[in-house]
Amino acid sequence: xxxxxxxxxxxxxxxxxxxxxxxxxxxxxxxxxxxxxxxxxxxxxxxxxxxxxxxxxxxxxxxxxxxxxxxxxxxxxxxxxxxxxxxxxxxxxxxxxxxxxxxxxxxxxxxxxxxxxxxxxxxxxxxxxxxxxxxxxxxxxxxxxxxxxxxxxxxxxxxxxxxxxxxxxxxxxxxxxxxxxxxxxxxxx
Numbered sequence: 001x002x003x004x005x006x007x008x009x010x011x012x013x014x015x016x017x018x019x020x021x022x023x024x025x026x027x028x029x030x031x032x033x034x035x036x037x038x039x040x041x042x043x044x045x046x047x048x049x050x051x052x053x054x055x056x057x058x059x060x061x062x063x064x065x066x067x068x069x070x071x072x073x074x075x076x077x078x079x080x081x082x083x084x085x086x087x088x089x090x091x092x093x094x095x096x097x098x099x100x101x102x103x104x105x106x107x108x109x110x111x112x113x114x115x116x117x118x119x120x121x122x123x124x125x126x127x128x129x130x131x132x133x134x135x136x137x138x139x140x141x142x143x144x145x146x147x148x149x150x151x152x153x154x155x156x157x158x159x160x161x162x163x164x165x166x167x168x169x170x171x172x173x174x175x176x177x178x179x180x181x182x183x184x185x186x187x188x189x
Contacts, residue, residue: 010056013049017042055108062104070100074107074125083115083123083140090128093188102164103127103134103184106157110138110180113153118142118178134184144176157182 020042027035065073071089078085094100107125114123120142127136148154148170157180158168166184 010049010052013045013052017045017049020045065100065104066097069094070103071127073100073104074127077104077108077111078123078125081111081115081123083121085111085123085125087125088127091134091188092129095129095134095184095186095188099134099164099184099186102160102166103136103182106160106168106182107136107138109153109157109160110182113146113180114138114140114142114178117146118176120176129186129188132185132187134182134186136182136184137179138182139177139179142176142178144172144174144178146170146172146178146180154180 020038024035024038024042027038062073062076064076069091071087071091074089075087078087095103107127111123111125114120118140120140122141124139125137126139127134129135146154148158148168154168154170161168161182161184164184164186166182169181170178171181172178
């Protein structure tokens with residue numbers, strides 16, 4: 001899981017940044033203005049990679065998840081977002097730690113995608129359990145157009161859920177809204 005998180009997040013960002021630095025090197029004398037723009041982008045990308053690495057290190061198993069469970073951990077995530085996010089939790093117990101962790105990181109990625117790509121100003125997260133299934137939806141009021149594709153955050157979520165025989169569905173028509181739905185078979189204690 002850690003390898004996948006590094007591969008999908010900070011590693012991919014650092015590889016792209018290295019390629020951009022090579023382009024900047026070639027442009028520095030020919031087009032200094034463009035090189036300067038690209039340097040600013042590289043600086044921003046390095047800050048994002050650092051944040052992702054810190055989150056990963058802290059997130060190997062976030063203390064709030066271990067201590068208070070999935071619902072409170074997702075609420076804590078929502079409080080850090082720059083977009084108004086409403087979290088509804090109906091979980092009468094706790095899933096095993098590995099399932100909670102997979103669900104937490106899947107929700108985290110879905111929220112990150114909504115903030116970065118949706119262009120909306122509201123996000124709703126719903127977590128509930130029924131019929132032996134943990135069901136999570138992350139909905140935003142952005143412009144739509146999200147899809148599961150190779151190398152996307154959504155494909156990473158799909159792989160993460162698949163480890164536990166879980167499934168991912170995305171509804172994201174042009175014009176929005178986008179709804180990411182996740183289901184993980186599990187019992188609660």
